[in-house]
Amino acid sequence: MKTRTPTPHVATPVKPVVEKRHKGAGEVRIIGGEWRRTKLPVALKPGLRPTPDRVRETLFNWLGQSLMGWRCVDPFAGTGALGIEAASRGAAHVQLCELDPALVAQLSVQVARLKATNVHVLRTDGVACLKQLSASSVDLIFIDPPFDGALFEPALQAAGQAVKADGFVYLEAPFAWTDVQLAPMGLLIHRHLRAGAVHAHLLRRIA
Numbered sequence: 001m002k003t004r005t006p007t008p009h010v011a012t013p014v015k016p017v018v019e020k021r022h023k024g025a026g027e028v029r030i031i032g033g034e035w036r037r038t039k040l041p042v043a044l045k046p047g048l049r050p051t052p053d054r055v056r057e058t059l060f061n062w063l064g065q066s067l068m069g070w071r072c073v074d075p076f077a078g079t080g081a082l083g084i085e086a087a088s089r090g091a092a093h094v095q096l097c098e099l100d101p102a103l104v105a106q107l108s109v110q111v112a113r114l115k116a117t118n119v120h121v122l123r124t125d126g127v128a129c130l131k132q133l134s135a136s137s138v139d140l141i142f143i144d145p146p147f148d149g150a151l152f153e154p155a156l157q158a159a160g161q162a163v164k165a166d167g168f169v170y171l172e173a174p175f176a177w178t179d180v181q182l183a184p185m186g187l188l189i190h191r192h193l194r195a196g197a198v199h200a201h202l203l204r205r206i207a
Contacts, residue, residue, distance in 0.1 A: 026042050027039040027041055028040050028042055028050045028053070028079055028081045029053065030084060030085055030088050031053060031057050031060065031085060032057075032060060032088065033085070033087075033088030033089035033090065034088045034089075034090075035084070035087075035088040035114055035116075036088065038088075038114065040080060040081055040084065041079070041106065041110075042079050043079075043102060043103060043106060045100065045103065048079070048103075049078075049146075049147065050079045050081050051081060051082055051144060051172060051198075051200075052196075054195055055172070055198060055200045056081065058200065059202065060089065062190075062202050063140070063168065063202075065089060066089055066090050067089045067090050067091045067139075067140070068090035068091075068092075069091075069092045070090070070091040070092060070139040070140055071091070071092060071139050071140075072086045072087075072091045072093070072094045072095070072139060072140040072142070073094075073095045073097070073129065073130070073141050073142070073162070074094065074095070074097065074141075074142040074144075075097045075126035075129040075130050075141070075142070075143070075145075075155065076097070076098070076142075076144050076145045076146070076151070076155075077096035077097055077098040077107060077121075078144070079103075080096050080107045080110060080111075080119075080121075082142040082144065082170070083096045083119065083142065084096075084110070084114070084116065084119060086140065086142075087118050091118060091139075091140075094116075094119045094120070096111075096121045096122065097122050097125075097126055097129035098121070098122075098123060099123065099124065099125050101123065104121060104123045108121050126151065127155050127158060130162055131158045133158070133161075134162070135161050135162065136161075136162070136163070137162060137164070138162050138163050138164060138167060139163075139164055139168070140163075140167060140168050140169075141159045141162060141163055141167075141169045143155050143156060143171045143172070144171075147173070147174045152171075152173060153185075156169070156171065156182065156187065157184075157185050160187050160205065161186070163205060164205075167204075167205070168190070168203065168204060169202075169203040169204075170200070170201070170202055170203070171200075171202075171203055172199070172200055172201075173199050174197060174198070174199065175199055176192065176194070176199045176201075177189070177199070177201055183206065186205055186206050187203040187204065187205060188203065188205075188206050189201055189202075189203060
């Protein structure tokens with residue numbers, strides 16, 4: 001009787017597990033102005049989604065390279081990239097509003113590191129920040145809240161009141177807004193760009 005030689009067991013190679021980094025981790029850089037090429041840290045926070053370099057570059061091309069003397073508000077500051085970019089390009093006063101205490105601390109560190117005396121960090125809710133602004137008092141407002149929240153409409157409503165007649169509102173959203181949707185806020189589309197899943201809008205007040 002023949003005996004069967006046992007087939008040697010061959011171990012299946014185990015692929016190394018690669019831990020996926022949260023999309024919010026890393027750094028963003030200032031594109032232009034006094035602090036050009038300066039890197040800002042991006043905290044590992046769910047929902048934190050810095051505006052891509054390409055989109056910020058296009059936005060400031062739309063606005064003009066110099067924001068000398070402008071008053072700007074970034075009510076959902078996060079990394080501070082939008083507001084600090086504006087300050088780097090000459091804005092006279094930039095208000096960064098952020099509710100998360102860790103992000104507020106990080107923003108304060110970066111502002112101190114840059115000696116950015118024209119940038120002021122305030123811990124507060126973004127919509128509340130906008131509602132506290134005087135009517136027609138701001139040259140540029142950045143509306144870039146978490147995409148999964150319900151903050152767009154109240155933020156745009158408040159921004160429409162706070163922005164100057166010749167000022168701008170920047171809106172970053174997961175879908176394209178229309179003039180019909182924006183009309184109740186007193187705003188209309190001046191420029192629009194789609195970059196992947198991001199829709200960037202530059203808005204003006206309705207005359």
